[in-house]
Amino acid sequence: MSFIGRLGRLSGLAELAGRSLLDALYPLECAGCGGSGKIICDSCVDDLPVLSAPYCVVCATPGDFARCQVCAETARRFDGIRAPFRYSGAIRKAILEFKYSGIKAAAPQMGDMLAEYLDSNPLPGDVLVPVPMHRRRLRERGYNQAELLARRVADRCGLDCAPELLYRTRHVGPQAGTADAAQRATNVVGSVAVTSVAGATGTRVILVDDVVTTGNTLETCADALKRAGAVSVWGLTLAVAGGTRLGE
Ligand SMILES: [Zn+2]
Ligand SMILES: [Zn+2]
Incomplete structure (x- = not known):
């Protein structure tokens, strides 16, 4: 079993031992070459699949078009999505x-990559809001990876972060196991709400997540924010899946 595999199996122990202790005992292993020290080492960073044009100007799905079919045919609730x-x-x-x-x-390095991207590709926004995780899943996982990213980007870019502004109103099962795109869309509709209308009114929000696939989750978050009076909602993710419908 790989080092990462063993570490994954140890994650249950982490609840007992404390994650910071576990993190200290087991150094990160590069996801590219297996080298020790970082989640992606300095030489593998240079080989990462940069998202470059052409891609959909709205949802960033890679492809030889100005707008993908979905964005050409429907009005998205988010203003746009960008990813490095x-x-x-x-x-x-x-x-x-x-x-x-x-x-x-892995959070600090992943967050720094997102912060560097945002620095050189600015988006309109006053506040960073992570895509929320249902409290049941948060209990299972111990952390919301989107929130860790958003907090890091906020620190690095001098922006506000509002991790409590959105919340999941009901538990949505794992999206990856749901083959049907329409079913996935149904699963997330109405599953996100704002905790404070005043906190959303008049703000320009940048939603943060790790990866965007169908855009359904960001769409749902953007809908909740705009109903509460947000002026604009952009999505910022580390990666865009585009074309492959792997679930979020
Ligand atoms: Zn490497
Ligand atoms: Zn699109």
Whole structure:
């Protein structure tokens, strides 16, 4: 079993031992080459699949078009989505480990990559809001990876972060196991709400998540924010899956 695999199996122990202790005992392993020290080492960073044009100007789905079919045919509730990478190779593996294998120590580096991207590709926004996780899943996982990213980007870019502004009103099962796109869309509609209308009114929000696939989750978050009076809602994610419908 790989080192990461063993570490994943140890994540249950982390609840007992404390994650920071576990993080200290087990150094990060590069998702690209397996080298020790970082979730993506300096040489593998140069090989990451950068998202470059052409892509949909609205949802950033890669493809030889100005707008993808979905964005051409429907009015999105978000103003746009941007991401530094395509969801493949080492960044995909790193995101999966960060999200599902308890590799919380990946957060600072992943957040820094997002902050650097936002620095050189500014989006309109006053406040960063992580895509919320249902409290049941949060209990299981121990952390919301989107919140860790948003907090890091906020620190690095001097923006406000409002991790409590959105919440999940009901538990949505794992999206990856739901093959049908329409069913996935139904699952997330109305499943997110704002905790404070006053907190959303008049704000320009940047939603933060690790990866965007169908855009359904960001759409739902943007809908809740705009109903509460948000002026604009952009999505900022580490990677965009585009074309592959893997679930969020
Ligand atoms: Zn490497
Ligand atoms: Zn699109």
